[in-house]
Amino acid sequence: MPEPLPTADDPTDVDGRVHFYQVGSFAVGNRLLDRSLRTVQSDIGRTNSLDAGHRACRGCGEALGARYTLDAAMRAVEGRLVAVNATGCLEVFSTPYPESSWRIAWMHSLFGNAPAVATGVAAAMRVKGRSDVRVVAQAGDGGTVDIGFGCLSGMFERNDDVLFVCYDNEAYMNTGVQRSAATPPAARTATTEAFGLEPGAPFGQGKDLPRLAMAHGIPYVATATVADLHDLEAKVRRAMAIRGARYLHVLVPCPLGWGSEPGDTVKIARLAKETGLFPVFEAEGGKVTHAAQIRRREPVESYLRLQSRFRHLFGEHGRPDLVARIQAIADANIATYRLLEATADTTGGQS
């Protein structure tokens, strides 16, 4: 029995069978959906905002996330879009002089100022009577939660007409995997090595940017992962339908920094959600309005074991106590965001 989904008028039109999910993935198979319900990404007419030929690593979650997000945004605003990029992997791998992978109007200024630059672009468009041109700013987690946070908070507080997208791979990958304030507890990075009493990144620190964004009372905040394209695109569409400051936080696994198989990027992103470690939700005006339900709950271990940054937690000298603490974080998220409510929407965030 398939899960109820936003369906085609007649979901049984292929060989009389109903298969909304690809095998084992729980991802919606586009081919089986009505054309109007398919993703932008599956459409041959998509923008290819971040085009082929860039220099991202194999299995890069950020490249996927940026491509999904910007193509969806381009579709939502009929191509009237300017993107501002913070310094980081995405900027470096997309624009090595004299090449550029961007098929959209795109600008990079500095590491910490993308929100402010985006404010400037939006102001210029407004003053020139071109408010149809919309602005997306994008950064990694370092450019968002750390060095860019001052400018981001200012942009939120002024409610400037910018969608800010954080592609969160949970550390400074471009410089060789150093801890950021988005690095999860126990994760090994080059500045939180995997030894000592509490190996890896410390517990109890770090910034929860979606919550901080909500605290600014901005019109729209959402989280998503690269594992659920329909959900991500729906959130971008929703965000672009709103004026004012909006924040989208996309979890993007990084094979290099997480020590995972490039082929597992989407799987790991899905596990982040299915374990409860990364709550996928939407909030409007500072209140959570929707949380994507966990379909098949997994223990955090199945997420952690796929990543060598958590390797020190397992094996002969493993740290089951720390795994338990991480499980407790997931459990708390599940309770806080009601990720296992029987009555809740089970469509994975599509609305």
Add this chain to the structure above:
Amino acid sequence: MLRQIEGSRAVAEAVACCRPEVVCAYPISPQTHIIEAVGAMVRSGELSPCEFINVESEFAALSVAIGASAAGARAYTATASQGLLFMVEAVYNAAGLGLPIVMTLANRAVGAPINIWNDHSDAMAVRDSGWVQLFAETNQEAADLHVQAFRLAEELSVPVMVCMDGFVLTHAVERVDVPDQPLVDAFLPPFEPRQVLDPDEPVSIGAMVGPEAFEEVRYLAHARQLAVLERIPAVADEFAELFGRRSGGLVSTYRTEDADIVVVALGSVLGTIKDAVDERRERGERIGVVGITSFRPFPRDAVRRALGRARSIVVVEKAFSIGFGGVLSTDVAMALQGLNPVVVTVVAGLGGRPITGASLDGVLVDAVEDRLPPLTFLDLDEDIVRRELERMAATRRSGPTAENVLRDIRSVAAGPV
């Protein structure tokens, strides 16, 4: 029309006449009155269309201007001192991207110790950033330079910083002929950017450049500054023709024709220097003055022409490079290569210390008698310095220098030392 007006107000009105489309504001003394006045004009509708944005830091102020300028809007902001240093990364970025932003720098000392008064250490800290730096001698010139700044910036795709002495100019009320709107409109065409963020013609701005081309990119920035050097006199001439008064240019000269000794300086102190020189002239001493209006790009040839005949050059600087000496002096000496006049530095007016006619007269007397050492600190209280040096030599934990000095001059209650 001549009006009795505060310098900041005059600059704000001149800026408004330039029809900036995006203005970003973050308060820091002594530039605050400028940005307040521009904000009020936007609020009242006097300056329209214009987006006036209150930001959370100077770093954001210039970053908003960067975004606005890249998207084709005429962008303006103002700052000073710590504010300029807080935005340094964006200062370099705006220049590297060739964005014609105009920014007022109300020159102020840089801490620690924190000090809100005037000197030029802020401007000197970013002299290599690729911005054009124009120094105003008077409030009239400050107002006029802003109009010329937008013109130069947009013609050549380079950001321009108009430097005016904090408090000495920004807060001084004097007669200024604020540029008229019709004349400014005739002088300053609408901004047509060289490249712009536009979904209709998408470009990538701000790519990463490696060793294969970085030097060329930097050279081109230099070439652009040299082009500015060419345009500054022409723009000043055009301005003079249209507005009926002379402002700007590369350098200004005063009684230099037959001068054996020339005093060189930046900004408002030139007025005091001219007074001191006039007094020495009455005694038959052949002393002249050269003001550098365009500090960056540095007008090497114009300086050489203006100073070439002098046997002795005295550079009065409101800043210095700690551990070395004069900053402007080095540039002046470079401009005079092969001519070999004596070039000495007089550091003066740091942190707002008044540069008095009497002190300058002493400098001129010493210059005439060839008694000036290579580096002088004008009115330095050597007794205080000696006492603190002795304290530091005697006691490892001799306490904070600034507080010790204040105690010595009895500016704070004397306590045990």
